[in-house]
Amino acid sequence: xxxxxIGIIFTRGRxxxxxxxxxxxxxxxxSWTDSFPAYRVxxxxxxxxxxxxxxxxxxxxxxxxxxxxxxxxxxSGITLNSNETIGIILATAFGPHTTTFSFIDDxxxxxxxxxxxxxxxNSVHNAAASYISTVLGSCGPTVTLTDFxxxxxxxxxxxxxxxxxxxxxxxxxxxxxELSVVMEYACKxxxxxxxxxxxxxxxxxxxxxxxxxxxxxxxxLSEEKCKNNYGEVSEIKLFGESKNNxxxxxxxxxxxxxxxxxxxxxxxxxxxLAGYSPVFxxxxxxxxxxxxxxxxxxxxxxxxxxxxxxxxSQMNLCSSxxxxxxxxxxxxRICRSDQISIINIKK
Amino acid sequence: MKVVISGIxxxxxxxxxLEESLCSMKNGKxxxxxxxxxxxxxxxxxxxxxxxxxxxxxxxxxxxxxxxxAAKEAFKDAGFSxxxxxxxxxxxxxxxxxxxxxxxxxxxxxxxxxxxxxxxVDRYLRGNISEALAYLIKATGPSVTVVNACSSGTxxxxxxxxxxxxxxxxxxxxxxADELNRVPLCGFGSLGILSNSLCAPFDRDRTGLNxxxxxxxLILEREDFYIKRGKTPLLYLSGYGSAADSYHLTAPHPEGxxxxxxxxxxxxxxxxxxxxxxxxxxxxxxxxxxxxxxxTVLSRVFGExxxxxxxxxxxxxxxxxxxxxxxxxSAAALKHGWIPASAGFxxxxxxxxxxxxxxxxxxxxxxxxxxxxxxxxxxxxIVIEKV
Numbered sequence: 001x002x003x004x005x006i007g008i009i010f011t012r013g014r015x016x017x018x019x020x021x022x023x024x025x026x027x028x029x030x031s032w033t034d035s036f037p038a039y040r041v042x043x044x045x046x047x048x049x050x051x052x053x054x055x056x057x058x059x060x061x062x063x064x065x066x067x068x069x070x071x072x073x074x075x076s077g078i079t080l081n082s083n084e085t086i087g088i089i090l091a092t093a094f095g096p097h098t099t100t101f102s103f104i105d106d107x108x109x110x111x112x113x114x115x116x117x118x119x120x121x122n123s124v125h126n127a128a129a130s131y132i133s134t135v136l137g138s139c140g141p142t143v144t145l146t147d148f149x150x151x152x153x154x155x156x157x158x159x160x161x162x163x164x165x166x167x168x169x170x171x172x173x174x175x176x177x178e179l180s181v182v183m184e185y186a187c188k189x190x191x192x193x194x195x196x197x198x199x200x201x202x203x204x205x206x207x208x209x210x211x212x213x214x215x216x217x218x219x220x221l222s223e224e225k226c227k228n229n230y231g232e233v234s235e236i237k238l239f240g241e242s243k244n245n246x247x248x249x250x251x252x253x254x255x256x257x258x259x260x261x262x263x264x265x266x267x268x269x270x271x272x273l274a275g276y277s278p279v280f281x282x283x284x285x286x287x288x289x290x291x292x293x294x295x296x297x298x299x300x301x302x303x304x305x306x307x308x309x310x311x312x313s314q315m316n317l318c319s320s321x322x323x324x325x326x327x328x329x330x331x332x333r334i335c336r337s338d339q340i341s342i343i344n345i346k347k
Numbered sequence: 348m349k350v351v352i353s354g355i356x357x358x359x360x361x362x363x364x365l366e367e368s369l370c371s372m373k374n375g376k377x378x379x380x381x382x383x384x385x386x387x388x389x390x391x392x393x394x395x396x397x398x399x400x401x402x403x404x405x406x407x408x409x410x411x412x413x414x415x416x417a418a419k420e421a422f423k424d425a426g427f428s429x430x431x432x433x434x435x436x437x438x439x440x441x442x443x444x445x446x447x448x449x450x451x452x453x454x455x456x457x458x459x460x461x462x463x464x465x466x467x468v469d470r471y472l473r474g475n476i477s478e479a480l481a482y483l484i485k486a487t488g489p490s491v492t493v494v495n496a497c498s499s500g501t502x503x504x505x506x507x508x509x510x511x512x513x514x515x516x517x518x519x520x521x522x523x524a525d526e527l528n529r530v531p532l533c534g535f536g537s538l539g540i541l542s543n544s545l546c547a548p549f550d551r552d553r554t555g556l557n558x559x560x561x562x563x564x565l566i567l568e569r570e571d572f573y574i575k576r577g578k579t580p581l582l583y584l585s586g587y588g589s590a591a592d593s594y595h596l597t598a599p600h601p602e603g604x605x606x607x608x609x610x611x612x613x614x615x616x617x618x619x620x621x622x623x624x625x626x627x628x629x630x631x632x633x634x635x636x637x638x639x640x641x642x643t644v645l646s647r648v649f650g651e652x653x654x655x656x657x658x659x660x661x662x663x664x665x666x667x668x669x670x671x672x673x674x675x676x677s678a679a680a681l682k683h684g685w686i687p688a689s690a691g692f693x694x695x696x697x698x699x700x701x702x703x704x705x706x707x708x709x710x711x712x713x714x715x716x717x718x719x720x721x722x723x724x725x726x727x728x729i730v731i732e733k734v
Binding site: 111145147 | 387388389443446447448449451454455457458461465468472475477478487488489490491492493494495496502506509510512513515529530531532533534535536537538539589590591592593594595596597604605608612721722723724725
């Protein structure tokens, strides 16, 4: 399964070039609201005159999904012979909950019979995927998944199955999550927020710090190698050991899944280690963004400096941005000590 | 590689298990009434599961309890004891309500006071139904919850089929579950598609759907794994198809383009022709648009002798649970050799090209199709085979 296009919306803008610039630039301060830091996506990023009619009723969640999916499609340069050749897989942890709360506002303010049907239909998890299929004119299989542990990994696994079964020739596969006041409150109360705004992926703490993020990352995945190619996904493991020997390991540690001490064991191999969550923020879907960084590294044969280098365990961190020869990268996510997920991407 | 349906289980207003549900359908018993689960002023009848016994799972979310109840029946039917060991098991369940933090009391308190008890958030975070079931039965394969609105259950079964074919699992627990909740009740009310009376799918005078709750679970196994367990297959999940309308967020494509494509893909995936299908368990919600489009597509694809029905007259529309429940009923119908009357149907209007089955009917074929249409223009179909 080849990665033929990438589209991203995150705190520093839209598009794979913005993301690469951010990786080059390194850590920047998040935005602060009532002393709470978060990597929020600005409203200005979410306007697109060319699409304004088709998505005029879409909420922020759906817009982030549509823009990043469309960008991944454009980035691939693929032209379609049939509208059924693309499958769409959207994964999320929390879905469009801002719209759900807005719908509940209507119930509280106007009563059960006074609510908005538009808000209700946009509050459904699969509204975003529906907008994507409508904008692209795609009639292939379209599915929305939710998971609090491995949403991106499960989406990739399904994309791989669909391509193998020839349900479609390409899959637009990606993740979306948004912030809201409720989410920020819950995280503030339940998690440890980084007071200086810095996520520290390499402290392997049992009580790590986080800085919430939001955004979307989509990938055009193809059974055959396309003109634009970032690399090949050669292995998706939800449990257990990888059979591949990577040149670099990228870890998803971002303070979002609690105890991160299990990352230390898998990181302590002597191989160069990286983690880019301080660029885009803490998210259950953070794997998709690290996967995008890995894809860029393979395509450009470039290693990006880790944005935050705090490293008490003396790991071999990627500490400078430079050209290099990379043939394989393992992207690692650990949510439970008995479940280590590894995605291997090859040049 | 074939995929065996080795166990089925269900719970809904039609019954606490499959046997009770089939009994309700055989006797035309429709257990609908006013909402008792939450305060509500809307006049729409619902299909509620009454008198649920208190268990460990009821301390989680109601949807999870419904899912676990059906799963336990399905595991028993398949001959598995819990927790699973030495089996690579995946979990793929569909839902709508359980994916959302739509706790009105919590949100209202948050708005009012800013500082609230986070127990509802904890319950929500523990309530992703596939993750929670994976944890409960100690599953060691992929687990993911499908949130494709009303086709979630059917799509979840289709994803399970892909996992098994690609060798990611030995068995998969698949299906769907959903609970009644005030938020979707208000939402569907606002769309103007709820009926004030008992729903009447495909009937000339239908006025809308009734919401329901429940779960339908299938235990699916790789055939080689099942045979190694010393069993002889009786039912197979032989195909799945899915297609998007790419048309509208809430309305189906007027010609049912996506549904037709989904059904044809499912038949092709099964390697059978339309002539091999002995009945279709239709989505049949009782809304004007859905039933018109669906019956038109069914007659176009299968011809005017198509035998089809909707079981939503017995369960209500259980949203993310519907595909799972209807797959269970389809499998049971093939196994037992009869299909139920499409409850609520009395007479055919001009826009319905072929009448659904109006009385309980004996069948003898080998293949059944179950269809789902959803918000967002999703369409899905599965094919079930009896040996």
